[in-house]
Amino acid sequence: MPLRIGAFLLLLITLGLSWLLGGWAGYRQVEQESLEESFRYRQLVANELNRYLPIPELMAEHPLMERALLNPGDPQVILQANEEMQRMATIVGSSDVYLMDTSGLTIAANNYLQEDSFVGSNYSFRPYFSEAMARGDSVIYFALGLMSGVRGLYFSHPIRSDRGKILGVIAVKVLVHELESQWHRPASLSEAEMVVLDGSGVSFLASRPAWLYRDFTVSRQGELPLETRQRYPDRELRPMQIEQLGLPWGLSERSAKIRIQSPEGGQDYLTVQTPLPRLDWTLQVMVSTAPVLWTRLAFVVGGIAIYLGILLAWLYLRERYRREAELALRGEQLERRVAERTRDLERSNQQLLEEISERERAQSELRETQQELIQAAKLAVLGQMSAGLNHEMNQPLTAIQTYARNSRRFLEKGAEDMVDANLAEIITLCDKMAELTRQFKVFARKSEGPPSGVDLRSSVDAALKIIKAQKHTSGIDIRWNRPEQPVMCHGDLIRIEQVMVNLLANAVQAVEEREAPVVTIEVEPDNGQWRCTVRDNGYGLPGNTEQIFEPFFTTKSVKQGLGLGLSISRQIVDALGGTLTGRNRPDGPGAEFVLTLQKREATE
Ligand code: ADP
DSSP states (O other), rough: OHHHHHHHHHHHHHHHHHHHHHHHHHHHHHHHHHHHHHHHHHHHHHHHHHHHHHHHHHHHHHHHHHHHOTTTTOOHHHHHHHHHHHHHHHHTTEEEEEEEEEEEBEEEEETSSSOOOSTBOOOOOSHHHHHHHHOSOOEEEEEETTTTEEEEEEEEEEETTTTSSOOOOEEEEEEEEHHHHHSSSSSGGTEEEEEETTTSSEEEEEEEGGGTBBBOTTTSOOOOHHHHHHSSOOOOOOOOEEEEEEETOOOOTTTTEEEEETTTEEEEEEEEEOOOTTSSSSEEEESSSSHHHHHHHHHHHHHHHHHHHHHHHHHHHHHHHHHHHHHHHHHHHHHHHHHHHHHHHHHHHHHHHHHHHHHEEEEEEHHHHHHHHHHHHHHHHHHHHHHHHHHHHHHHOOOHHHHHHHHHHHHHHHHHHHHHHHHHHHHHHHHHHHHHHHHHHHSSSOOOSEEEEHHHHHHHHHHHHHOOOOOOOOSSSEEOOOOOOOOOEEHHHHHHHHHHHHHHHHHHHHHTOOOOOSSEEEEEETEEEEEEEEEEEEOOSSSSEEEEEEGOSSOOOOOOOSSSHHHHHHHHHHEEEEEEEEEEOTTTSSSSEEEEEEEEEEOO
């Protein structure tokens, strides 16, 4: 609300100021026009006067004038004078030229031939005659023609004899309407009016006919002087209805504001009075103040436009600042929220990192546990095999013992060649045992390093050596269709060997009781993979074939198995990106296990 009141007050102030300034500018402009007009007409009148002023003086010099004045009775001379004056009037372009003797009687005139000729008239009462006689110098006078009643400017000069005596006066009359016609207002100043006032304030030249022969004195005290009334015989010389108004702000003292009442109503003018040179005349230029109103209105409109412009700019800036402030606030809030959110995120990130490291720790623990489990399972297999292994180790040991005893006996007999043969047998047996124990040592070793390219055949070979080391495998027909070319696959030699040992050990256990027990191992390529099948003709798998891969699932006695072999084997194969599946053979009794591993192109 205060904003609206403020805007309204500002508007009022703007309107008031515009009005005042408009008035000031308008009056200044009107005054300027008045001054310019005054100057122009003053120059115009001065030029006219200067043009005619020297003419009577020049004419007075003419010897004919003196002659005519000295011989007024000589018709010859008078005629010459008349003709000369006619000629002069034509040359100068004046209305009349005439010659008066010292009594004021006109003795010669340019219009001597006309009915209303001046010749014979006495003008001694006319100031242009009496003053010229009295002062002996040029005189300018304005009056209405006695005969014609036409306004005229009279220029006169005394005529002197050789000895300087004044013999008469020559007068030149110029019609002022010529002058007046030049007054007529220029198009740009349609509102400007002019009057020329004589010494008593009566107008004898006016731009408006109604203002001619009017008394322009604002407040006249008493009657007009007689001389003035004589100057304008038969004229009423009515006073103008002029009211003096206050001088508007910003105008010089030369101007005045007046109101002229007329039958059409009052009109305000700005008036400037200028005295004319050589005469007691005053030029009064009056310019209507009506345009001031238009200037004021233009200023008011301009003021309103500026006011609106400023108001709009202010509103715009205010809105802009408001928006900027709002944006800044929002930005701050956003930043705060972002900071909060960042803190939250950092916190949760930290938590996540902790969780990840926790998980990694757990995973590595799990991995270690798995490794240990795998190792344990492996050792368990070894443990299970140890009975069979005993036999395998005892047999060569017994043989070595026998060969050694025999060698001793042969040594006593001196049969050295036999001793040598026995020692060779002992060495062979020792090599065999060493190879067997090496296999077990390798098998018992923990695997190291990441998976790489390995030859599947080697794993199968090593596994077979371990399996065959057992006593009860001797009667089993183990068929290993070993490929000629390396079977390179993605894996780990010891891990694959462990899987193969598990599969073969299970197969051997399954066929133990069979007549003609057979275990087959085959390797064949299968769509970017190697496929290794272990088949037996044993008692086959129990009903749910997937169950056998579960940990601790076993159908065997505690001595024979823990139920971990297949579950660990599957874990190993999964980790290598392969598969391990088992099923009963479709083509007869027994089970069939299929191990697939990714092919590896590069041989390492
Ligand atoms: P374990 O051999 O110690 O019992 P495994 O995980 O190796 O543990 O085997 C789980 C079970 O799967 C065995 O108890 C057996 O019942 C069955 N099984 C595994 N291989 C064969 C096979 N070749 N023929 C028949 N049954 C088998």
